[in-house]
Amino acid sequence: MQAAPRELRYVTILTLFAGAIPSIVVWLNKLIIDDITKILSTQTVENPVDLVTSHYSLLYSIAILLLLNLFADSVGTITSFFFATLADRVQGFVELKVLDKIANFQDIALFESPDLLNIVQLTEKGVLRLKELSFRLVQTLQGFFIFVPAVLLSASLAWWVPFILFSCATPALYVDMKYRKLSWRAEETQAPIAREMNLYKMMLSGEAYAKELRLFHLQSLLLERWKGLFQTMFKGMEKIRRRGSQEIFAWSLLSGLGIALPYVYIVFGVLAKKNTLGDLALYSGVILQVQRSLMFLIFGGGELYDVSLATTPIFQLLELKPRLSPQTKNFLTPIPHSPLLSEGIQIQNLSFSYPNSERQILRDINLTIKPNEMIVLVGENGTGKTTLAKLLCRLYDPSAGNIIWNNQDLRDFSIEELRKRIAVVMQDYARFPTTVRENIGFGYLPDIQNHAAITEAIAETGMTKVIDKLENGLETLLGKQLEGGVDLSGGQWQRLSIARALLRLSHAELVILDEPTANLDPKTENEIYEIFRTLAKGRIAVIVSHRLALAKLADRIVVLEHGQIIEMGTHDELMRLEGQYHLMFTRQASSYK
Numbered sequence: 102m103q104a105a106p107r108e109l110r111y112v113t114i115l116t117l118f119a120g121a122i123p124s125i126v127v128w129l130n131k132l133i134i135d136d137i138t139k140i141l142s143t144q145t146v147e148n149p150v151d152l153v154t155s156h157y158s159l160l161y162s163i164a165i166l167l168l169l170n171l172f173a174d175s176v177g178t179i180t181s182f183f184f185a186t187l188a189d190r191v192q193g194f195v196e197l198k199v200l201d202k203i204a205n206f207q208d209i210a211l212f213e214s215p216d217l218l219n220i221v222q223l224t225e226k227g228v229l230r231l232k233e234l235s236f237r238l239v240q241t242l243q244g245f246f247i248f249v250p251a252v253l254l255s256a257s258l259a260w261w262v263p264f265i266l267f268s269c270a271t272p273a274l275y276v277d278m279k280y281r282k283l284s285w286r287a288e289e290t291q292a293p294i295a296r297e298m299n300l301y302k303m304m305l306s307g308e309a310y311a312k313e314l315r316l317f318h319l320q321s322l323l324l325e326r327w328k329g330l331f332q333t334m335f336k337g338m339e340k341i342r343r344r345g346s347q348e349i350f351a352w353s354l355l356s357g358l359g360i361a362l363p364y365v366y367i368v369f370g371v372l373a374k375k376n377t378l379g380d381l382a383l384y385s386g387v388i389l390q391v392q393r394s395l396m397f398l399i400f401g402g403g404e405l406y407d408v409s410l411a412t413t414p415i416f417q418l419l420e421l422k423p424r425l426s427p428q429t430k431n432f433l434t435p436i437p438h439s440p441l442l443s444e445g446i447q448i449q450n451l452s453f454s455y456p457n458s459e460r461q462i463l464r465d466i467n468l469t470i471k472p473n474e475m476i477v478l479v480g481e482n483g484t485g486k487t488t489l490a491k492l493l494c495r496l497y498d499p500s501a502g503n504i505i506w507n508n509q510d511l512r513d514f515s516i517e518e519l520r521k522r523i524a525v526v527m528q529d530y531a532r533f534p535t536t537v538r539e540n541i542g543f544g545y546l547p548d549i550q551n552h553a554a555i556t557e558a559i560a561e562t563g564m565t566k567v568i569d570k571l572e573n574g575l576e577t578l579l580g581k582q583l584e585g586g587v588d589l590s591g592g593q594w595q596r597l598s599i600a601r602a603l604l605r606l607s608h609a610e611l612v613i614l615d616e617p618t619a620n621l622d623p624k625t626e627n628e629i630y631e632i633f634r635t636l637a638k639g640r641i642a643v644i645v646s647h648r649l650a651l652a653k654l655a656d657r658i659v660v661l662e663h664g665q666i667i668e669m670g671t672h673d674e675l676m677r678l679e680g681q682y683h684l685m686f687t688r689q690a691s692s693y694k
């Protein structure tokens with residue numbers, strides 16, 4: 102009703118009209134047959150045309166009947182037009198709402214927590230069935246609008262006829278709904294299997310896996326796993342469907358009996374001259390309409406129920422609330438050049454476990470980062486460096502302890518405002534399938550058309566020559582997915598992600614770089630760090646890196662082990678300490694010898 106109120110109104114009115122036409126036709130037919138029987142029993146017909154034109158009731162009945170038949174076709178065409186528009190509008194409206202919700206969902210847990218992922222998975226399936234929802238809605242309305250006048254007409258034969266028709270049809274309808282609910286429940290519980298199947302589908306057909314899948318010859322293994330999951334899912338559903346069809350079949354026999362009884366009654370009525378031949382024709386027509394409407398009601402209504410169950414996760418998703426704690430205050434100070442980090446950042450007694458996990462990734466972290474300080478986080482794989490960086494961007498809230506930003510808890514800020522003040526290069530940076538300009542401009546949208554700012558960011562990341570060689574320069578489409586799109590090397594993509602962060606840098610107060618140079622050659626890497634060092638002046642910079650030669654540039658190095666800070670100091674201080682950092686540094690240095 103929100104998506105296409107006009108179309109829904111028109112479709113309902115037209116369907117009502119189309120539904121009523123058959124019953125009116127059946128009624129007129131009865132009048133015509135009764136009139137003709139009466140005429141034939143009282144006089145002989147010499148000129149049929151004169152006879153019809155002199156019997157006004159017969160003439161009008163035939164004329165209206167022909168007119169209605171004429172309309173019936175055009176009503177169908179107009180309904181199809183409005184129906185198609187209704188279905189498209191509903192689909193577009195809901196898809197936009199869902200995309201908006203997912204894209205603006207501040208909490209990254211939506212992509213990591215199994216229960217939320219299940220809702221997303223079911224929503225995707227539900228969205229695909231929205232067109233069907235419109236179709237089934239119209240079909241059910243049609244069934245209803247045919248059923249009501251047909252049943253009322255049947256009451257003109259005997260008061261109990263509609264009761265028999267209705268009560269014999271109800272059980273089949275009820276059983277159908279029951280089984281649809283059961284299969285929906287099964288689908289709900291099978292959402293994790295469906296998600297796993299999707300993952301295998303992604304591995305089998307996704308570009309990111311295409312090379313290794315072939316080189317390691319993993320096709321059969323993964324196909325077998327997909328097949329196994331499919332079988333599990335299919336068997337569960339098939340069992341429910343089979344039981345459902347058996348029961349519905351049995352109850353449909355009852356509804357057939359309900360139609361046959363009144364028929365026999367009217368045949369006897371005609372023979373006993375209690376009913377006319379017109380009544381028999383009326384009932385035959387009514388039965389046809391009742392059968393047709395029951396088919397629409399049972400199948401259309403059942404499917405409508407089914408689709409509406411399948412689309413409920415859409416509403417669940419739209420009502421989801423982020424699990425990040427709500428902010429307590431709004432941060433309204435203007436962003437550019439505000440010396441907001443003049444008091445630095447304090448991480449106090451911070452511990453963290455990922456949602457839905459018991460394992461503590463970070464434990465009792467205490468760290469004060471002074472204004473203008475450049476910190477490098479080092480440590481072995483999996484010690485929690487990226488996790489700490491993510492907590493600083495408030496992708497998650499700490500499980501215990503606080504992060505204090507300029508004397509205020511991070512949770513006091515609006516998330517949008519906070520993120521505007523942070524420039525980030527992520528370990529798994531995005532490769533947007535858009536133009537070069539947009540890949541950089543996305544870093545700071547107000548500058549997306551600022552040619553000078555974008556070309557400067559390109560120059561600083563050493564990409565000028567690469568971009569100049571592209572046929573359409575800044576407007577070149579990137580990514581193989583697009584027609585005419587150009588792909589870049591891993592290092593070139595990474596440089597673009599750095600250029601994106603650089604564009605934002607002058608408006609940011611905190612710079613977070615998580616392995617920002619992993620794909621770069623050593624020369625470019627050194628140049629980039631120098632650029633960051635210069636540009637990060639006046640800001641706080643937190644860098645995660647395994648390249649310890651670069652750690653030497655930091656004001657302070659923080660060494661993490663098993664989620665805890667074990668050493669902290671300048672390069673020289675930590676080397677003198679001869680602890681973990683010393684060990685890591687000498688190992689790395691010896692590998693270059």
Ligand SMILES: Nc1ncnc2c1ncn2[C@@H]1O[C@H](COP(=O)(O)OP(=O)(O)OP(=O)(O)O)[C@@H](O)[C@H]1O
Pocket residue numbers: 213455458462480481482483484485486487488489
């Ligand atoms: N989204 C997540 N959900 C659950 N556990 C996670 C998630 N992301 C990371 N982890 C776990 O948290 C631990 C720390 O991961 P993190 O990425 O912070 O390590 P890291 O020190 O940055 O490692 P690396 O040097 O390999 O990048 C790992 O054991 C990882 O399994």
